Amino acid sequence: MSHLVQPRLVNDPFGDPGLYLDVRFARRALLFDLGDLAPMAGRELMRVSHVFVSHAHLDHMAGFDRLLRTCLHRTAPLSLTGPPEFVDRIAHRLGGVTWNLLGPSSVDFRLHVFEFDGTRVTRAAEFRAREAFARRDVASPPFDAGVAHEEAGFLIASAALDHGTPSLAFALRERVRVNVRRMALDARGLPVGPWLNDAKAAVRQGRPDGERIAVPGVGEVTLGELREEVLREAPGQAVAYVTDAANTPGNRARIRAVANGVDLLYIEAPFLAADIEAATATRHLTAQAAGKIAREAGARQAVPFHFSGRAAERREDLVREFQAAFGGEDEAGRSGA
Numbered sequence: 098m099s100h101l102v103q104p105r106l107v108n109d110p111f112g113d114p115g116l117y118l119d120v121r122f123a124r125r126a127l128l129f130d131l132g133d134l135a136p137m138a139g140r141e142l143m144r145v146s147h148v149f150v151s152h153a154h155l156d157h158m159a160g161f162d163r164l165l166r167t168c169l170h171r172t173a174p175l176s177l178t179g180p181p182e183f184v185d186r187i188a189h190r191l192g193g194v195t196w197n198l199l200g201p202s203s204v205d206f207r208l209h210v211f212e213f214d215g216t217r218v219t220r221a222a223e224f225r226a227r228e229a230f231a232r233r234d235v236a237s238p239p240f241d242a243g244v245a246h247e248e249a250g251f252l253i254a255s256a257a258l259d260h261g262t263p264s265l266a267f268a269l270r271e272r273v274r275v276n277v278r279r280m281a282l283d284a285r286g287l288p289v290g291p292w293l294n295d296a297k298a299a300v301r302q303g304r305p306d307g308e309r310i311a312v313p314g315v316g317e318v319t320l321g322e323l324r325e326e327v328l329r330e331a332p333g334q335a336v337a338y339v340t341d342a343a344n345t346p347g348n349r350a351r352i353r354a355v356a357n358g359v360d361l362l363y364i365e366a367p368f369l370a371a372d373i374e375a376a377t378a379t380r381h382l383t384a385q386a387a388g389k390i391a392r393e394a395g396a397r398q399a400v401p402f403h404f405s406g407r408a409a410e411r412r413e414d415l416v417r418e419f420q421a422a423f424g425g426e427d428e429a430g431r432s433g434a
């Protein structure tokens with residue numbers, strides 16, 4: 098079965114945070130966080146259409162220059178969404194560069210920058226190459242509460258976690274997945290081709306059965322016929338990304354809500370249980386807390402990352418503590434004792 102996105106961590110778990118979500122079949126990609134992007138190929142970064150930044154600590158933003166430099170001569174815009182004050186921060190980053198070579202004849206690369214306050218997108222600005230990246234405030238998109246971005250096939254849910262500063266958690270939720278039954282397609286003599294994407298989009302949009310879909314070389318079929326035989330609806334893919342959060346009741350509740358029932362949860366697990374004081378002081382989770390939260394959220398699979406250098410020699414212990422808590426072993430052990 099084909100998934101909407103193929104996620105992968107940009108760096109080793111001890112390196113900077115960042116999750117690359119390859120949107121297969123669409124020749125584009127999303128990024129959660131902008132830490133060091135050194136392992137990424139330029140062609141992979143050229144595909145990035147939307148970036149969602151948890152917060153502006155340097156290990157989550159250090160890759161901004163690389164991404165900007167890579168995309169500077171492309172015509173497709175780059176969208177960046179982050180926590181409160183994010184528009185100012187991007188304006189400052191852009192203001193730190195001399196842009197006198199840009200002008201009316203430059204490729205008009207545009208940055209669309211959005212601030213999500215924990216509930217809604219409350220501020221939006223545009224920065225255009227032809228205007229030497231001067232800030233231009235624009236209207237915020239009217240997304241529902243809890244939604245940081247939305248388009249035809251999926252949305253990005255978000256929540257603000259307490260990390261001493263707001264740190265946004267994100268979840269990509271595909272609306273409805275529409276699978277093609279290849280045998281049924283062949284049996285009807287229908288060819289594979291781009292028309293199937295139009296048909297899938299029509300199903301996702303809930304268009305009526307009577308709607309006619311053009312099939313090149315064949316003619317027309319109705320959406321109802323396709324629904325009955327060829328196209329099958331299934332729950333969409335869901336991938337959540339949670340990092341830099343104190344282990345507080347409020348954070349645990351917000352993580353459970355945003356990551357509820359996801360197929361795959363990437364969650365920070367910086368510290369060993371023995372280093373709980375360091376975790377508390379820096380407002381991070383321990384691996385054990387992260388595993389427990391992942392289990393409580395009902396994530397089907399969970400991947401720990403953002404390991405602290407403090408545990409550099411103890412990678413296996415971090416993973417073991419995380420897995421034990423995710424599997425519920427800590428509590429089983431206690432009740433069995």
Ligand SMILES: [Zn+2]
Binds near residue numbers: 154260341
């Ligand atoms: Zn941080």
Ligand SMILES: [Zn+2]
Binds near residue numbers: 114154156157341403
């Ligand atoms: Zn961090």
